[in-house]
Amino acid sequence: MDQSVCPDKSPLSSRQHEVLSAVLDLMVEEGDRFSMAAVARRASCSKETLYKWFGDRDGLLTATVRWQAAKVAMPPLPQTQLTRDAFAAALEAFAANWLNVITGDVSVALNRLAIAHAGSGKSGLGRIVLENGPFEMARRLEPVFLAGRDAGLVEFDSVETAFRTFFGLVVADSQTRALLGDTSRPKPDQIGRWAAHAVARFLQVYGAAARPAGKSN
Numbered sequence: 001m002d003q004s005v006c007p008d009k010s011p012l013s014s015r016q017h018e019v020l021s022a023v024l025d026l027m028v029e030e031g032d033r034f035s036m037a038a039v040a041r042r043a044s045c046s047k048e049t050l051y052k053w054f055g056d057r058d059g060l061l062t063a064t065v066r067w068q069a070a071k072v073a074m075p076p077l078p079q080t081q082l083t084r085d086a087f088a089a090a091l092e093a094f095a096a097n098w099l100n101v102i103t104g105d106v107s108v109a110l111n112r113l114a115i116a117h118a119g120s121g122k123s124g125l126g127r128i129v130l131e132n133g134p135f136e137m138a139r140r141l142e143p144v145f146l147a148g149r150d151a152g153l154v155e156f157d158s159v160e161t162a163f164r165t166f167f168g169l170v171v172a173d174s175q176t177r178a179l180l181g182d183t184s185r186p187k188p189d190q191i192g193r194w195a196a197h198a199v200a201r202f203l204q205v206y207g208a209a210a211r212p213a214g215k216s217n
Helices: 014-033 036-043 047-054 057-069 084-102 105-118 125-132 134-150 159-171 174-179 188-206
Strands: none
Touching (some): 014 036, 014 047, 036 057, 084 105, 084 159, 134 159, 159 188
16 A cells, blocks of 8 residues: 555554544545545644644545544453354454444445545545455454364364355445445344354354364365
8 A cells, every 4th residue: 555545553642533533523424525624623733733643635544444443343362272152252242343333324424435435536545444444354353263263163264265254244234234325223232133143153154063074165
């Protein structure tokens, strides 16, 4: 990625978080019509400060997308022997966290904006969202999937294929429905049920104990 859309990943200050929160609010309210000046006004800072911190508009967008994606955290796995229950619980927590973020108004607005920009050449936002959204989720899940395989809980040849299956089971049509204008948002208990169902199905497909010997995906 270009330097302008890939600022360093050093920890952000609380003041910088306030700026990114202002960007997300403006995206929800105005779509892609917001300017650096509008962000500066909303966040009560100067444009010079924005350029110093984030480089340019794409740099600001990249930091915003990364901050939003950081809300999807993987619970730590136990340091002792990994059990099927602990593995499933970690995946369920991640899935519920992921669903909660991507079905929220902020992520919906961000993804709509990225889709609009992807074919227009306006900016690199589509690439930024792809790199820091689905691709980043895959990177976070990879060590967890590999830990599950090392513990003999799941079997797969391709971690990428395993992630694509997990993505399809967890996200399903929830993001598409929201992007197309479905204003209903799942409640926490509903998200919890979806996450548990998705993980159960994933383990049906890849669970080592549930699959014929010598057969893997």
